[in-house]
Amino acid sequence: MAEIKKVTACLLIVGDEVLSGRTKDANLAFLGMELNEIGIRMSECRVVPDEEDVIVAAINEVRARYDYIFTTGGIGPTHDDITAACVAKAFGVELHRHPEAVEIFLEHYAPKDMNETRWKMAETPIGADLIHNPVSRPPGFKMENVYVMAGIPRVMQGMFGTFKDTLEGGDKLLSRTIPTHAKEGDMGKPLKELQKNHPDVEIGSYPFFQANGGTGVRIALRHPDMARIDEVAEDVIALIHDLGEEVVDEG
Amino acid sequence: MAEIKKVTACLLIVGDEVLSGRTKDANLAFLGMELNEIGIRMSECRVVPDEEDVIVAAINEVRARYDYIFTTGGIGPTHDDITAACVAKAFGVELHRHPEAVEIFLEHYAPKDMNETRWKMAETPIGADLIHNPVSRPPGFKMENVYVMAGIPRVMQGMFGTFKDTLEGGDKLLSRTIPTHAKEGDMGKPLKELQKNHPDVEIGSYPFFQANGGTGVRIALRHPDMARIDEVAEDVIALIHDLGEEVVDEG
Numbered sequence: 001m002a003e004i005k006k007v008t009a010c011l012l013i014v015g016d017e018v019l020s021g022r023t024k025d026a027n028l029a030f031l032g033m034e035l036n037e038i039g040i041r042m043s044e045c046r047v048v049p050d051e052e053d054v055i056v057a058a059i060n061e062v063r064a065r066y067d068y069i070f071t072t073g074g075i076g077p078t079h080d081d082i083t084a085a086c087v088a089k090a091f092g093v094e095l096h097r098h099p100e101a102v103e104i105f106l107e108h109y110a111p112k113d114m115n116e117t118r119w120k121m122a123e124t125p126i127g128a129d130l131i132h133n134p135v136s137r138p139p140g141f142k143m144e145n146v147y148v149m150a151g152i153p154r155v156m157q158g159m160f161g162t163f164k165d166t167l168e169g170g171d172k173l174l175s176r177t178i179p180t181h182a183k184e185g186d187m188g189k190p191l192k193e194l195q196k197n198h199p200d201v202e203i204g205s206y207p208f209f210q211a212n213g214g215t216g217v218r219i220a221l222r223h224p225d226m227a228r229i230d231e232v233a234e235d236v237i238a239l240i241h242d243l244g245e246e247v248v249d250e251g
Numbered sequence: 252m253a254e255i256k257k258v259t260a261c262l263l264i265v266g267d268e269v270l271s272g273r274t275k276d277a278n279l280a281f282l283g284m285e286l287n288e289i290g291i292r293m294s295e296c297r298v299v300p301d302e303e304d305v306i307v308a309a310i311n312e313v314r315a316r317y318d319y320i321f322t323t324g325g326i327g328p329t330h331d332d333i334t335a336a337c338v339a340k341a342f343g344v345e346l347h348r349h350p351e352a353v354e355i356f357l358e359h360y361a362p363k364d365m366n367e368t369r370w371k372m373a374e375t376p377i378g379a380d381l382i383h384n385p386v387s388r389p390p391g392f393k394m395e396n397v398y399v400m401a402g403i404p405r406v407m408q409g410m411f412g413t414f415k416d417t418l419e420g421g422d423k424l425l426s427r428t429i430p431t432h433a434k435e436g437d438m439g440k441p442l443k444e445l446q447k448n449h450p451d452v453e454i455g456s457y458p459f460f461q462a463n464g465g466t467g468v469r470i471a472l473r474h475p476d477m478a479r480i481d482e483v484a485e486d487v488i489a490l491i492h493d494l495g496e497e498v499v500d501e502g
Contacts, residue, residue: 016453016455017455017457017471018279018283018296019279019283019292019293019294019295019296020283020284020287020293021279021280021281021282021283021284021287021293022283022471023457024280025276025279028269028270028272028276028298029272029275030272031272032269032270032271032272032273033271033272036271036272041270042270042271042272043270043300044270044297044298044299044300044305045269045270045297045298046295046296046297046298047279047295047296047297048295049294049295050455054295076435076456076458077435077436077439078435078438078439078442078443078456079439079442079443079446079454079456080446080454080455080456081456115436115437115439115440116439116440117435117436117437117438117439117440117443118436118439120439121436136460152458152460184327184328184329184368185328185366185368185369185372186366186368187329187368188328188329188330188366188367188368188369188371189366189367189368191329191330192329192330192368195330195331202267203330203331204267204268204301204331205327205329205330205331205332206268206274207327207403209387209403220268220273
C-alpha cells in the first residue's frame with residue numbers, strides 16, 4: 001500500500017457546564033466515530049470555559065495544526081454564548097447578521113418578535129457560510145476550516161449531517177480487536193517488538209476487568225488495509241499461544 | 252465578601268481510544284465535581300493522542316497556566332503507555348524505578364515474575380512521589396503540580412481518594428438553578444444587563460427541551476457566597492415574572 005493519507009480533526013467543546021461536570025459531553029464520541037467513517041482522524045479535543053481569551057487562543061492554535069476544527073456549544077442567544085464572537089476575533093473579522101440567517105428567522109418570527117437577543121443567533125463572522133440546523137432552526141456556521149455547531153447532541157448531529165458529505169477524508173482506518181485472558185504484563189515485551197517490526201500498523205493494548213473477576217487485554221490493530229491488519233493479527237495470535245493462552249470469543 | 256480566591260485545574264486525558272470514540276471518558280465529570288467540592292475549578296480539559304510530542308507540549312503548556320494538572324490514561328505496561336516518559340521529558344528528567352514502587356511489586360510478585368514489562372509500571376520521573384493505587388496496585392505519581400493517574404475510572408477514583416485531602420482549594424463555588432418556561436430569546440437582554448450589574452456572580456443560561464415538547468431555560472448562578480447568590484436570584488425571578496412567566500418546580 002502507498003503512503004497513508006492522514007487527515008486530522010480537533011474538537012473544541014465550549015462550556016463551563018462540561019468542565020464542572022454538570023453536563024456530560026456526548027459529542028466527542030459521536031464525532032470521533034463519524035469522522036473515522038470518512039477517513040478523518042480525531043487528533044485532539046479541548047474543553048474550554050466560556051472565556052474569550054482562552055477560546056480565541058485555542059481556535060488559532062488548533063486551526064493552524066489540524067485539517068478540520070469542529071466546535072460545539074456557546075452559540076445560543078444569551079450573554080454566555082460567545083463562540084461566534086470568539087471565532088470572529090480569532091479570524092480578525094467583524095460579526096454581521098448573515099443574510100440567509102435573517103431569512104431563516106423571519107420565516108418563523110414576525111419582525112416585531114425579533115428582539116436583540118434572537119438577532120444575536122443570526123450573527124456570524126463576515127465571510128462565514130451557514131450550517132443549517134434541521135432540528136431547531138438557529139444555524140451554525142463554517143469559517144474556513146472551522147465548523148461551529150450547537151452543543152446539544154441532537155442538534156449537533158443534525159447540523160453535522162448537513163455537511164458531512166462535503167468533508168474530504170483520507171485513508172479510513174480499519175480495526176480488528178483480539179481479546180485474550182493473557183496478562184498485559186506478559187504481553188508487553190513481545191507486543192513492543194511487534195510494533196517495532198510493523199510500524200505502519202497501530203497496535204493498542206487495552207486491559208479489561210470482568211464482573212466475574214476475569215481479567216485480560218484487548219489488542220487493537222488499526223490500519224487502512226484489512227489484509228495488512230490480518231497479517232499482523234496472525235503474529236499477535238501466535239504470541240498469545242506462546243504464552244499458553246487463547247484468543248477469547250467475545251461474541 | 253473579600254476577593255474570590257480562584258484555584259484552577261486542567262485535566263489531560265491521554266488516549267487514542269477516547270479520541271476515536273471507542274472509549275467514553277467518565278473522568279472529566281467526576282473530577283470536575285469532586286474538585287469543585289474542595290474549591291478547585293476545572294478550567295480546561297484536553298484529550299490527546301498517544302503521541303509523545305503532543306503530550307509533552309501539552310503538559311508544559313498547561314502546567315505553567317493552571318494550579319493543578321491531572322492526567323488520566325497511558326500508565327499501563329505496554330508500548331502505547333507513554334505518559335510517565337512524557338512527564339519525565341516535559342520536566343527534563345530521566346525515568347527511574349521508584350524504590351517504593353519496587354517494594355509494592357515485590358510484595359505481590361516473585362522477583363522471577365517481574366519481567367521488563369511489569370517493571371515499566373514501577374518507573375516514575377526522578378523526583379516524583381508515588382500516588383498509591385488502592386484498587387489494582389500499580390501506582391500513579393505526582394511530579395510538582397502534575398498528578399498522573401490511571402484511565403480506568405474505578406482505579407482513577409481510588410487514586411484520587413488517596414491524595415484529595417492534600418489539595419489546597421480556594422473559595423468553593425456554590426450554585427443555585429432557577430428553571431423557567433420563559434424563552435431564552437426573551438431572557439437574553441435582561442440577563443445580559445443583570446450580568447453586567449453583578450459581575451461577581453457567574454450567570455449561566457442553559458436551554459432545555461422536554462419529552463412532552465415543553466421548552467425553557469435553567470438560569471444557573473454561581474458564587475462562593477449563597478447569600479450573594481440569593482440576592483441576584485431575586486432579580487432573576489423578578490425578570491421571569493416581568494415576562495409573564497413563573498419559576499418551574501423541578502422537584
